[in-house]
Amino acid sequence: MKKESLPKYAVTLNQDKQIDNIYSKLDDSIVKIDLRNTLKKHKDEYLYYKTDHHWTSLATYYAYQDIAKAFNLKTTxxxxxTIYPVTTNFEGTLANKTGSVNIKDEIDIYVPKDKCDYVITDESTNKKSRTIYHSDALETKDQYTVFMGGNKALFHINVDNNSKRHLLLIKDSYANSLIPFLIPQYASITVVDARYYFEDYTRLIKDDLITDVLFMNNSNTFVQDTSLADMLEAN
Incomplete structure (x- = not known):
């Protein structure tokens, strides 16, 4: 959120300073994909929902361009x-906590015109699907779960393309709207939510022939949730 849009006496955390501190402590072998400048360039656009804590599909589109450059993927x-507005009456987590008066959000999905087939397997239920999108979620209170059907411990996405690369995506719900941009670039994507996955990552990386690893979390999850630390210590 833009600083000038906050209430006059709102107490805010200096996330720039916090993120700089985190990056300064990461090993030089880790590529840091800093999205702040890109998002600032588009700060007057619809990057964040008014009633929800997540970023919009437009923001993830911009984020993907930086990620693609860092990973040597195709930019778009x-x-x-084809951009579809799947709902214009979304009321997210912030509205549920504080209420909202005549404020609704729009959720858009970005479908590549150059489509590729893929199969998603939810490893918790072994159910398979040919789409990342769950249209039934649009009839529920949590419409954001139109992406991936919500957060689960482990998904496998197998893609019908010529790529030789395999991605391990360790994420929170911020990455759910990013996944559609990544799918065409990989032969497979292993999607893990560290808050719910407690198995051996080393074995997962070997079994899934992982070539790339991407951590994608909102900063609050990164600094407040202990699951990432537990995962790294265990592996």
């Missing part, structure tokens, strides 16, 4: 996608 243009 908005014209490469």
């Amino acid at each position: 243009k908005q014209s490469d996608y």
Whole structure:
């Protein structure tokens, strides 16, 4: 949120300082994908929902371009996608906590015009699907779960393309709307939510032939939740 949009006496955390501190402590072998400048360039656009703590699909589109450059993936243009507004009456977590008066959000999905087939397996239920999107979620209170059907411990996405690369995505719910941009670039994506996955990551990396690893979490999850620390210590 822009500082000028906050209430006059709002107490805020200096997240720039916090993120700089985190990056300064990471090993030089780790590539830091700093999205702040990119998002600041588009700060007057619809990057965050008004009633929810997540970023919008537009923000993840911009974020993907930086991620693609860092991972040597194909960058894209908005014209490469068909953009569907799947709901215009979304009321998210912030509205549920504080209430909202005549404020609704729109959720858009970006579908690549150059489509590829893929199969998603939810390892908790062994159920398979040919789409990342769950349209039934739009009839529920938590419409954001239209992406991936919500947070689960482990998903496997197998893609019908010519890529030789396999991604391990360790994430929280912020990454759910990013996954559609990543799918065309990989032969498979292993999606793990460290808050719910307690198995051996080393074995997972070997079994899934992982070539790339991406951590994607909002900063609050990163600094407040202990699951990432537990995962790294255990592996």
